[in-house]
Amino acid sequence: MASVTPRILQGFRDYLPETMIPKERMLRTIASTFESFGYAPIQTPALEFAEVLLGKCGDEGDKLLYRFRDNGDRDVAMRYDLTVPLARLVAMYPQLPLPFKRYQIAPVWRGESPGRGRFREFLQCDADIAGSESAIADAEVIQVGCAVLEALGVPKFLMKVSNRKLLSGFAKTLGLEGRAVLGFFRTVDKIDKVGLQGVLDLLVTENDFKHEAVERTKEFLGYGGDLASLDALQKRYGSEEEIARGASELREVFGLLEACGKRDNVVVDVSLARGMDYYTSTIYEGVLREPAGFGTVVAGGRYDGLVGVFAEKPVPAVGISVGIDRLFAGLQELGLVKEEISPTRVLVAVFAPNLAPASMKIASDLRRAGLAVEVSLSTEKLGKQFKYADRKRIPVVVIPGPDEVARGEATVKVLASGDQIAVKQDALAERVKTLLQGV
């Protein structure tokens, strides 16, 4: 009689092998893509002093913090993202050679109400550059985002790039301030869901916009797509300092991106707002074109002020974050996730207790040849052992039966085809490898 009910907290999840195996494979792809651009791995604590995390992600962010008193009565909180801990780290180790390029793949926690594709604990995969204000850095992290999606085999995605100064500068020309600006951002951000006309309607009903302001917003949101449009924007708002600065920064970044041949996937989108308060200029997010409705799968931007919160000297920084859980769900829907429940490629059956040593030896030889091999843990009848291999989708079974062992052989069976042959034990590894290639 169990005395404790097995259960887990809302918004938290267990991951079984069938999802962890493909997910780990995705994570390795992401990590090696980051490394191919020269980013180095780091790890930081899950728990930080609350004051380190507070006030960096906006009011909403603070509310979502998991925050409590630890056993030493310290005010602590679990990290909400990987960017703020990075800023703390950069400020704490001034000896780091700048620009510092790091990646981090780790869980973060947000106490928001869970829903479709939204959890209280989820993995983020971040790559950031601290200590460079060059547009090359902005362009590179966007390129990294594209490279990750390409490496994962995402067939169609769209990378939307903007500069926060464009929208916030435009908001100033409308005379908006404080909360009104944030409300304006939030409404504009809905353009993907409700369309341009929907946004214009909402501006009237939710944001108390007058007819003239709506018309001006409509015109402003008409810009975007390519470089030429950006030029036009710059010409039209040349006298507005903030917009002009945003446009020229974006122009430089976008020009570099075009040089990498990203024209089709990457577009200028002046309606981008992004949630985090700390973004200062370049912002961008990548969405899947199909399946639709999965929301943002990669996102990021430039945050030149964040490190300065922790250090005397400000350090400019820019980065990208990959939302692996959402990406995984999207790829799963596209049928691009190959489900596996075991890494084992070969099961070595144990014919009878007295033949266990022979099975163990064969398994060791196969492992030395680089194969993932398990030895059957029961000496039950062979049918059971085959059934086990079948259920775990292990493609090959090796049977060192008494007759085979007497001849220095073992039987190799490929489950998918049902074919089986007897092979000399010293040729076993090569033979099994060949057979596995056909599976």
Added chain:
RNA sequence: GUGAGUGUAGCUCAGUUGGUUAGAGCACCAGACUGUGGCUCUGGGGGUCGCGGGUUCAAAUCCCGUCACUCACCCCA
């Protein structure tokens, strides 16, 4: 946090206007198959009907509460 909906076997679901021992498919276990899985056939185990209370001669079914999940809003990865 607000509104709506759904909770029946490990999973997907049936369960007629409340009416005997609550069903199916898949999965699981065993056998047919004494050196071989998948397919087929036969048999078997498994359910406090989310939880608590109420109405009733009688509740999976009706009512109230509660919890969990799903969808929309909000926000985001």
